[in-house]
Amino acid sequence: MSCFGGRMSEYRFLSIDRFDGENLESWAFFLSHAHRDHMVGLDSPGFLSRLKSSLKTRLYCSEITKALLLTEKQFKPLEPFIETLTVDTPTSLTVTDEVTGKEHSLLVTLLQAGHCPGSVMFLFEGTEGTVLYTGDFRLPVGSAAQFLHLHQGGRPKDIQSLYVDTTFLVPEAKYIPSREDCCTALINLVQSWISRGSHYVVRLNCKAKYGYEYLFIELCRRFHMKVHVNDPSIYQEVPEIFQCLTSDPSETQIHACRWLERYQKGRHHPLPCKYRPPPPHELEVMSVTPSTMWFTAYAGPGDVVRKISRHHHRVCFSFHSSYTEIRDFVGYVRPKTIHANVAPVGSTLQEAEDRLRDLTRSVQADSSLVSYKPLGSLRLQRAALKRKKQGDPSPVWTGSKRFEPVLYILEQQLVTGISASIHHDQSEVFRTVREQSMHCMQRRPR
DNA sequence: GCGATCAGCT
DNA sequence: CACAGCTGATCGC
Numbered sequence: 001m002s003c004f005g006g007r008m009s010e011y012r013f014l015s016i017d018r019f020d021g022e023n024l025e026s027w028a029f030f031l032s033h034a035h036r037d038h039m040v041g042l043d044s045p046g047f048l049s050r051l052k053s054s055l056k057t058r059l060y061c062s063e064i065t066k067a068l069l070l071t072e073k074q075f076k077p078l079e080p081f082i083e084t085l086t087v088d089t090p091t092s093l094t095v096t097d098e099v100t101g102k103e104h105s106l107l108v109t110l111l112q113a114g115h116c117p118g119s120v121m122f123l124f125e126g127t128e129g130t131v132l133y134t135g136d137f138r139l140p141v142g143s144a145a146q147f148l149h150l151h152q153g154g155r156p157k158d159i160q161s162l163y164v165d166t167t168f169l170v171p172e173a174k175y176i177p178s179r180e181d182c183c184t185a186l187i188n189l190v191q192s193w194i195s196r197g198s199h200y201v202v203r204l205n206c207k208a209k210y211g212y213e214y215l216f217i218e219l220c221r222r223f224h225m226k227v228h229v230n231d232p233s234i235y236q237e238v239p240e241i242f243q244c245l246t247s248d249p250s251e252t253q254i255h256a257c258r259w260l261e262r263y264q265k266g267r268h269h270p271l272p273c274k275y276r277p278p279p280p281h282e283l284e285v286m287s288v289t290p291s292t293m294w295f296t297a298y299a300g301p302g303d304v305v306r307k308i309s310r311h312h313h314r315v316c317f318s319f320h321s322s323y324t325e326i327r328d329f330v331g332y333v334r335p336k337t338i339h340a341n342v343a344p345v346g347s348t349l350q351e352a353e354d355r356l357r358d359l360t361r362s363v364q365a366d367s368s369l370v371s372y373k374p375l376g377s378l379r380l381q382r383a384a385l386k387r388k389k390q391g392d393p394s395p396v397w398t399g400s401k402r403f404e405p406v407l408y409i410l411e412q413q414l415v416t417g418i419s420a421s422i423h424h425d426q427s428e429v430f431r432t433v434r435e436q437s438m439h440c441m442q443r444r445p446r
Numbered sequence: 447g448c449g450a451t452c453a454g455c456t
Numbered sequence: 457c458a459c460a461g462c463t464g465a466t467c468g469c
Binding site: 209 | 459460461462
Binding site: 258259 | 456
């Protein structure tokens with residue numbers, strides 16, 4: 001959960017992901033994604049009147065974030081003040097203090113953050129230096145080298161400050177399996193259950209409102225079966241997701257619907273949507289809870305699925321970067337100063353910042369070996385062509401007609417041969433994981 | 447009576 | 457076990 005107060009020390013007149021208190025004095029506002037903990041004050045009367053009282057003050061976000069935001073009625077009044085920015089497209093902004101008439105020009109670029117649909121990082125460039133605010137992010141090792149706008153003349157830009165998501169900056173979360181590996185494990189688990197018969201259904205026990213869409217898309221593609229959710233219409237403006245969802249519980253064996261009333265989950269209804277198959281069949285439900293397993297603490301690398309009880313499994317899934325991914329990212333960006341946005345579980349913000357500083361120092365020497373490599377466009381085109389031949393829907397990262405691609409960065413998209421130092425680093429991680437998990441299994445036999 | 451904060455639950 | 461968010465209780469004004 002974000003602890004970021006809203007303002008960066010370099011550009012005090014901007015507020016990001018906080019819209020209360022002193023932030024109301026800012027000249028421009030930025031929203032990285034549509035999770036509640038980044039929207040504090042966004043629906044308050046104070047923020048709305050702040051926008052209304054000014055001619056030029058705007059709320060900037062990605063197109064998808066705007067679309068998701070406006071599906072909730074409490075944010076509808078913000079619509080006239082929202083300005084969307086295109087990902088990977090530097091935009092020149094002139095922000096104004098309407099009290100004094102003072103102006104400030106700067107360049108802002110949205111970089112995809114891979115956290116949830118619409119999530120972005122903000123890169124600001126201006127007289128106070130280049131600063132990067134990551135919001136929440138899940139980026140595979142090697143991602144930083146692939147952001148064009150983190151580079152200039154083939155070299156990484158000098159970053160004055162980095163404000164970074166440190167949710168999993170704890171030694172226990174050194175390694176978290178990739179999105180693809182977690183998804184493959186989920187697909188295999190789902191396959192083993194729903195293939196038993198049409199009355200065998202899977203319930204995906206999803207906590208957050210946004211962030212699991214990648215799983216929905218991949219399940220839909222693999223099983224040619226839409227995922228049942230309470231309200232698909234919130235994704236109306238994001239076709240890649242919308243087309244994978246249904247509001248009809250009888251149409252699918254995969255459910256991600258949620259209970260609306262708190263105390264109404266009785267034994268009588270194994271599914272939140274209360275769907276019952278036609279007689280004589282009785283519903284057979286397997287619950288699957290996507291959750292972040294800490295691989296250095298709880299499991300071996302192959303242990304992406306964990307059986308909780310006969311009909312309940314946990315599948316590893318994370319929409320925040322692991323310790324290793326954070327280390328890789330900050331080691332590549334090499335900011336002059338670094339700030340933690342999140343107090344990791346069991347740590348304070350200060351401890352996270354101390355850890356970050358240690359990391360930037362220790363990784364710096366290696367990262368100079370890495371040079372900018374764009375996303376492997378040829379590989380992507382080939383993959384898209386292959387899929388087209390197979391009659392599958394387009395992959396998410398090709399984007400829709402309406403929006404540029406900002407859903408997820410996947411490990412398999414990254415160009416191969418990033419750098420010797422990173423490969424070395426990875427194998428080191430795997431070795432550590434193996435050792436620690438063996439140690440762990442000795443202590444806690446399953 | 448209101449918002450802010452917290453405990454508890456999912 | 458850990459990713460977000462709701463609800464209801466409690467506190468201070």
